[in-house]
Amino acid sequence: MIKSFFKITVLVFFLKGIPLCSQNCDFILSGTIKDLHDGSPIYGAVIRIEGSDVFAQTQENGSYILKALCPGSVVFLIEHAECNSVRKKVSINANATLNFELEHHINALEEIIISDNQLKVLNGNAKESRLNADQITRFSNQSLADALTTLAGVSSLKTGNAIAKPMIHGMYGSRVGIIANGIRLRDQEWGPDHAPNIDLNAFQSVQLVKGAAALKYGGDTPGGIIVLSPHKLILRDSLFGQTIINTATNGWGGSLTSKLMKTTSNGYYVNGQLTAKRFGDLSSPEYVLSNTGMKEMNISFKLGRSKISKGWELNYSRFQNETGILRSAHIGNIQDLLRALKEDKPLRIEPFTYRINAPKQQGLHQNIHLIYFNQFNDELKWKLDYNYQVNSRKEFDIRRGVPLDVPAIDLRLQTHNVLGSLQWKKGFNWEMELGINALLQDNYSDPNTGVKRLIPDYIKTQLGSYLVGSYKPSNSFHWDWGVRLDHVGWDVQKYYNISDWKKRNYNSIFPQFEVDNVGTQILVNPTVNFLNFAAQTGISIELSEQFNTSFSYVLSQRSPNASELFSDGLHHSLATIEFGSLTLDKESSNKFLFSLTKTQGKLKGAIEPYFSKINNYIFIAPKALQQTIRGAFPVWQYDATDALLWGVDAVLAYEFSDRLNLDINASYTHAQDMKNELPLINIPPFNSSQSIQYSSPKKRFDIKVMHHFTATQNRFPDLNFSVTTLQEDGLIEQEVDVSTPPSAYQKVDVFFSLYLGNINKSKTSLRFMFYNITQSKYRDYLNRMRFYADEIGRNVQVQLVLSY
Amino acid sequence: MDKTTILYTKNTLLLILLITISSCSKDTPEVVNEEELITTVELNFSTQGEPDQTVRWETEAANSAEIVLKSNTEYDVQITFLDESDPSDIENINAEIIEEADEHQVFYEFSGVSVTYGQGTSDALDSDQNPVYINSIWNTSDANSGVVRVFLIHEPTTKSSTTRDGFGGETDVSVDIPIRIIEE
Numbered sequence: 001m002i003k004s005f006f007k008i009t010v011l012v013f014f015l016k017g018i019p020l021c022s023q024n025c026d027f028i029l030s031g032t033i034k035d036l037h038d039g040s041p042i043y044g045a046v047i048r049i050e051g052s053d054v055f056a057q058t059q060e061n062g063s064y065i066l067k068a069l070c071p072g073s074v075v076f077l078i079e080h081a082e083c084n085s086v087r088k089k090v091s092i093n094a095n096a097t098l099n100f101e102l103e104h105h106i107n108a109l110e111e112i113i114i115s116d117n118q119l120k121v122l123n124g125n126a127k128e129s130r131l132n133a134d135q136i137t138r139f140s141n142q143s144l145a146d147a148l149t150t151l152a153g154v155s156s157l158k159t160g161n162a163i164a165k166p167m168i169h170g171m172y173g174s175r176v177g178i179i180a181n182g183i184r185l186r187d188q189e190w191g192p193d194h195a196p197n198i199d200l201n202a203f204q205s206v207q208l209v210k211g212a213a214a215l216k217y218g219g220d221t222p223g224g225i226i227v228l229s230p231h232k233l234i235l236r237d238s239l240f241g242q243t244i245i246n247t248a249t250n251g252w253g254g255s256l257t258s259k260l261m262k263t264t265s266n267g268y269y270v271n272g273q274l275t276a277k278r279f280g281d282l283s284s285p286e287y288v289l290s291n292t293g294m295k296e297m298n299i300s301f302k303l304g305r306s307k308i309s310k311g312w313e314l315n316y317s318r319f320q321n322e323t324g325i326l327r328s329a330h331i332g333n334i335q336d337l338l339r340a341l342k343e344d345k346p347l348r349i350e351p352f353t354y355r356i357n358a359p360k361q362q363g364l365h366q367n368i369h370l371i372y373f374n375q376f377n378d379e380l381k382w383k384l385d386y387n388y389q390v391n392s393r394k395e396f397d398i399r400r401g402v403p404l405d406v407p408a409i410d411l412r413l414q415t416h417n418v419l420g421s422l423q424w425k426k427g428f429n430w431e432m433e434l435g436i437n438a439l440l441q442d443n444y445s446d447p448n449t450g451v452k453r454l455i456p457d458y459i460k461t462q463l464g465s466y467l468v469g470s471y472k473p474s475n476s477f478h479w480d481w482g483v484r485l486d487h488v489g490w491d492v493q494k495y496y497n498i499s500d501w502k503k504r505n506y507n508s509i510f511p512q513f514e515v516d517n518v519g520t521q522i523l524v525n526p527t528v529n530f531l532n533f534a535a536q537t538g539i540s541i542e543l544s545e546q547f548n549t550s551f552s553y554v555l556s557q558r559s560p561n562a563s564e565l566f567s568d569g570l571h572h573s574l575a576t577i578e579f580g581s582l583t584l585d586k587e588s589s590n591k592f593l594f595s596l597t598k599t600q601g602k603l604k605g606a607i608e609p610y611f612s613k614i615n616n617y618i619f620i621a622p623k624a625l626q627q628t629i630r631g632a633f634p635v636w637q638y639d640a641t642d643a644l645l646w647g648v649d650a651v652l653a654y655e656f657s658d659r660l661n662l663d664i665n666a667s668y669t670h671a672q673d674m675k676n677e678l679p680l681i682n683i684p685p686f687n688s689s690q691s692i693q694y695s696s697p698k699k700r701f702d703i704k705v706m707h708h709f710t711a712t713q714n715r716f717p718d719l720n721f722s723v724t725t726l727q728e729d730g731l732i733e734q735e736v737d738v739s740t741p742p743s744a745y746q747k748v749d750v751f752f753s754l755y756l757g758n759i760n761k762s763k764t765s766l767r768f769m770f771y772n773i774t775q776s777k778y779r780d781y782l783n784r785m786r787f788y789a790d791e792i793g794r795n796v797q798v799q800l801v802l803s804y
Numbered sequence: 805m806d807k808t809t810i811l812y813t814k815n816t817l818l819l820i821l822l823i824t825i826s827s828c829s830k831d832t833p834e835v836v837n838e839e840e841l842i843t844t845v846e847l848n849f850s851t852q853g854e855p856d857q858t859v860r861w862e863t864e865a866a867n868s869a870e871i872v873l874k875s876n877t878e879y880d881v882q883i884t885f886l887d888e889s890d891p892s893d894i895e896n897i898n899a900e901i902i903e904e905a906d907e908h909q910v911f912y913e914f915s916g917v918s919v920t921y922g923q924g925t926s927d928a929l930d931s932d933q934n935p936v937y938i939n940s941i942w943n944t945s946d947a948n949s950g951v952v953r954v955f956l957i958h959e960p961t962t963k964s965s966t967t968r969d970g971f972g973g974e975t976d977v978s979v980d981i982p983i984r985i986i987e988e
Contacts, residue, residue, distance in 0.1 A: 332958065332974030339969050347972050348961060398974065400840050400907070400958060401900035442830070450839030457833045493833050518835045519890055627866035629842050631978040724980075726915040726953045731980075 025070035031098040032062040033078065042102055045080040061763070078102070097658060129153075131206040137801055138751070138767070141246040141255035141277055144178075144200050148226065151208055152665040153608070153649035155684035158783040159193040161282055161792050162294045162323045163361070166196070167782070168210055169610060170645055170669040170683045171223030174561045179217050180228045180367075181315060183387040186415040186441065187365050188455075190563040192682075193784065197319045197365035197391060199298040201244070201257040201275045203228040210593060210610065210649075215466045215482040216421070216435060219534020220558035222589035222612060233306065236265045243802045250771075250795035251293065252352070253279030267311065271302040280354040281324075285775040285793035290350040291327040291357055296320065304371075315369040322363075324356040329788045330398050333630040334575045334723045337787065338736050346789045358396040358404065359572065365391045379426060385419040397572055402450055409454055410446035415439065432469035437486075438462070443562065454569040455562050456494035463487045476542035484534040488559045492528070494566055495521040506582060530559035530586050538593075548597045556591070560584040564618050564638045574738070574784070577626060579637045587640070589614040605652035617643035619673070619680065622719050634721050641675040645683075659697070664690045670715070678717040684782060685713035685741065704751040713741040713781045742786055745778030747771075762804035771795040837890075842897055844886040845954055845979055847871065849879045849942075861954070861979040862888070870982040871952065873919075877988065879942045880924060883910055885956060885977065898938060901956070905930040908976075909957040910937040913968055916950020917985050919943065934963040949984040 033042045041062025048055035049066075052074075056064040073091040078100060090098065129151045139147035145156035145164035156164040157172050165172050178185040178196050180203070187197040200206070210224040217225060241260035248254060259273035277296040282289045297320050304313030328346035331337050340347060368388045375381040391414075394407035421435035439462040445453040468482030493515075501507055501522050507514070513524040538552025560580075567580040591612035598605050618640050625632040647669035654662045666688035671680040691706035722733040749771050756764040775793050779786040845861040849871065861868035873879060885897040901908045905928050912921055924939030953968075954977065961972030 330974060332976055333978055335968070335978060336973075336975050339972075398959060400904065400976065401897075402839055445833070447834040447836045450837060452836055452838060453833075457830055459830060491830075493830060495833070495835055515832075521835055523832070523835070629845070629861070629863050629977050629979060630975055726913045726951065726980075728915065730915050731951060 025068055027069040027071065027092050028065065028067050028095045029069055029092065029098055030063065030065040031100065033058050033064065033100045033102055034062050042080060045078060045102070047100075048077050048079070050075040050077050129208045129210075131208075133204055136200055136203065136206060137242075137244060138769070138799070140201050140244045140257050140275075140799070141248065141797070142200075144196055144198055144206070144226070144228075147200055147206065148208060150665070150689070152651050153210055153647070153667045154208060155687070155782055157192055157682065158780070158785070160289070160292055160323075160326055160329075160783070160785045162279075162292070163193055163195045163325075165189075165192065165194070166226060167684065168208070168224040168226075169612070169647060170671050170680070174558065175221055175223040177214075177218055177221040177225040178228070179214070179225055181230060181369055182371075183369060183385060183417055183419070184217050186389050186413065186417070187363075187391040188393055188411065188413055188562075190561040193361075194363075194393070195323075197321070197363050198228070199273075199275050199296075199300070199317075199319055200228075201259070202230070202273050202298070202300045202317060204231040205229045210608070215468050215484040215534055215536060216419075216433065218437075218464070219466075219484040219486060219556050220532060222554070222556045222558065222587075222591055222614065230302070231259075231261060231271065233263055233269050235267060235306070236263065238263050241804055243804075245800045246797060248279070248795055248797040250792055251279035251282045253277070253293075253354075255296075267306045269302070269304055269306070271300075273300045274298070278354070281350075281352050282792045283352075284790035285772075285777045286790070287345055287349045288352050289326055289789055289792070290346070290348055291324040291359070293354055293356045294321065294323040295356070296322075310374040311372075313369075313371040315367070315371070317365075317367045319365040320363070321361075322356055323361050325359040325361065326785050326788055327357070327359070329785055330359045330572050331575050332572075334633065334721070334736055335631060335725065337575045337738070338723055338725075338734060340788050341737065358398050360396050362394040362396070362407075363392070365389065380422065380424050382420070382422045384421075385417070387415075387417040387419075389413075389415045389417070391415075397451075406449065407446075408449055408451045410449050411455060412444045412446070413441065414444075415441045429473050430469070430471055432467070434467050435465065437464040437466070439464075452569055453495070454567055456492055456566050456568075458490055458492040458494075458562065458566075460491075460562075461487075461489045478540045479538070481537040482535065486532045486534075488530045488532065490526065490528040490565070492526045492566060493523065494526070494568075495523055496568070498522050500568075500579075504579075504582075510582060526565075526582060528565065528582070532557035532559060532586055546598055546600045548595075548599060550593075550595045550597075552593050554591045554593070555588070557586050557588045559586045560618055560638070564620075567638075570633075574787075575633065576622075577628075577633050577635045578620065579623075579635060581638045584618055584638060584640055585616055587614060587616045587618050602655045603652070604654075606650065608649045609647070610649075611646040612644075614643045614645070616640045617673075619643075621681075621717075622721065625721065632723065641673045643671060643680060644674055645669065645671040645680075659695050661693045661695075662690070663693070664688065672715075673717070676717075679715035681717055681719065682782060683713065683715065685744075686711040699755060701752065701754045703753075706749045706751070707746065708749070709746045710744060710780065712744045716741055716781075738787065741781040742779035745776060745780075747776040747778070748773050762802045764803075765801045767797075767799040767801070769795075769797040769799065771797065838887075841887045841889055842885045842956070842977055843888045845977060846884040846886060847954070847981070848882040848884070849873065850882075851877055851879045859981060861981060868979070868981045870984055872984050872986060873942070873944050874988045875944050875947045875985050877944050879944070881921070881940045881942050882924075883938055883940075883954070901936065902928040902938060905936050906932075906963075907959050908936060909934075909955075909960045909963060909971055909973070910940075911955040911957055911968060911971060912937070912940075913953040913955065914950060914983070915953075917948045917952075917983055918945040919952070919983075919985075920945075930963060932963060944985050947985050947987045949982070951980050952983045953978060953980050 033045045043060050045058045046055055047064050056066045058064045069092055071093050076088045076090055143164045145166040148154045148166045149156050153169055155167040157167050158164045168176050174190050188194055207227040214225055239262045243258040246255045255277040257275040261271040263269040275298040280293045282292045300317035302315045305311055328348045370386045373383040392412045395409035397408040418438045421433055424432045441460040443458045445457055464486035466484035470480035472478045498520055513526045515525050516523040534556045536554040540550035542548050565580045567578050570577055589612055593610045595608040620636045620638050622634045623637045624635050626635045649667040652664040668686045669683050671683040673680050687710040689708045691704055693704040695702040716739055719739050720735050720737050722735050724731045725734050750773055752768040754766045772794050777790050780791055843863045847859050849857040859869045859871050887895040919942050921940045921942045923935035924941050927939040928936040956977035957971050957973045958976045959973045965971045
């Protein structure tokens, strides 16, 4: 018998009902029991009053009701299969609502699904936020980054509307890890204009861990990690599913997502999921954003068997999308950019269409994952994951004399990942995990594009080992720690222009890499190795019934990515030439996070300041102007500096009554390049969102009004350059302002949800969402399309959710 | 703890396997032939009673010799776009431009000198009969010196404009060539 390790957190909010005549045994207690991590209802939990025969069982929606209670002090006992019982003392003197959040675990499954428990243990102290199933549903036709921006401290770096990358504490790309089903997503995450190739709808909960505390998944993500977890399994015979249908007026499109899961009592389970999305051109308040349509089609499939002591799972998922890029953002040189900047509308506005033309991106990501776990005894178990991911990415530009179906970038990235881990538990207090992680990555860049490779062919190997542990002597104290060591090796084959190779002095620094001269190009075979060390430790303490505090420290080291080392090419949306740098060294980040949380009462909230110092912070900056046949081009090259980032995330919730709630999220980030004494580029300005929600009696409907405010970013580096334009009497220099951030903006969203109850045995809800209802016209500093067009205008979305 | 040993052996074997795979080197990648490259702009001037004059703007040098024209004279001007990245296989891009005449426009902008230009005798026309100015007639006026900026515009928003901004589109070529107009 395994000693199940779980913690129970009880959030109780008493709401005074109408006082009834005292001494009458007719009080009613009701509420819901939900999962602490993803807010999903826990079915079949028994809630009873100790020493009496009064009890109730939770319904499928997690609700329970206890009637005919006498006033006085009683002890509640909450029980659920495979969990230890939980006791809570409650005094009854009125009708009340009592909601419990349990840390819901099914021991047998904890091993094969990336269990919330496991993660929770690994980073009990690093601040963690999460999106629940309901929030994921709300964003079912949007992207992961869009959904995450509802959490304090997360922004999104965008290219238009459909391409969005999550940004945590001002960091994105390789500095943020995305973990799906327990394995890191490998999808060319380095590019600022690549959105993660993942379908949010395939997951049941999304957790955000600020700081790289989950060393199991890598020690190289100073920004933080995003953990996507699938639906939890129930070890009994059941069949359930959900279908979400969305339609939206902006882009005149919609999405359909449907999933079905079958579980059996002997441990087998099978799960299938499908999502399709299609949108035409989006619109800003005043004009059509031509060529911003998108389509997406995803499927996933899972089959497994789980018994208490061992189990296996096979998982396959496929993600495919095509996204148009604003036509006006495709420019030829900086004079074109200057022209675009002078206009307050895009230079090309065409009638609405569903057609997606160049410039556009096509992505295809496939993932195969095999899991096996076994247990030696009560204390020791091991688990083996094998994962294969293949990511192909094609980018189509406006080209001359080349057939339309020939991409300008055509990359195929294959990644094999093996993760073996050994877990050891000693009673309730101690837990440890030792693991080995090996990765082999092969990038292939198709030469038939007729465009110089942006990212060269390479083989990357990574071998890592970690040891993490936690000690939790009581519910009020938790200590965790971890260390990880990784060796990263690159074996690259790349053609440089001989002139570039010499200009950067590589011919004298790296003569050993030179292989062959081919015309004006030189083939080189750089082999680069890095040894990265990561460590973290943290404590969390329950100060009182109402207050918790936590502190953690994370050291992470990241070796430069493929783009930072080797990129070589022209960017059409900014008219820049980008160069990687072979001389870059690894980046080391020391991050301190602190949090103070008030968990109970009408006023709840958390304040989370953080501070991080990054040595050898890799960034890209303009170096020089290069004279080309298209005129002078700014050359941007990767370089390293020391950076200091600090900030504060804050959340506040106030409950006016059980029907009326106020929520406020705010975050501020301050980032400075210490060597050059300049602010860092693309750092989110102060932003906050405040919402007020009213729920009707019996939760028939609720209405939520949300206001967003984003300040002007006043801290930015001046990276402007000038272009010479021809006038009657000679050449004059004109400044191209690519630095000044856009003005502050506000917008209002309204959500109206209607719970229709059970129709044909399926729980049905209907939601009306009005985004940017006031047609606020604005541009966002973190959108690379801000030079060309406004953000999207009003969008009315109707969503139907059927759960069965 | 026996099983632990087995586990370690398994893991080690796996790693050895991975390292073996990774040590297999990849095939040498093919060199990419840049397909849309234009490296050279060549301008040829001819007028009666004068020898032809040719100036070339080459990427390698990133400049060009000066154009010297006589004042108040009409010149037949032929522009040629070349890809000379491979000296053994020089490509003339003009044919592509003429074939995609609707998507292309040659445009000249002058500074410091007064030159007007129009359709040449052997110019290419797009489907709306707009001249592409691959071949053009230049008329010079007074003696002076300045710069001519030569543009090749891709997918212009209009084909009939008198300014670079008016054409819109993307700039495929933008080179500055010094020009001097001397007394007849």
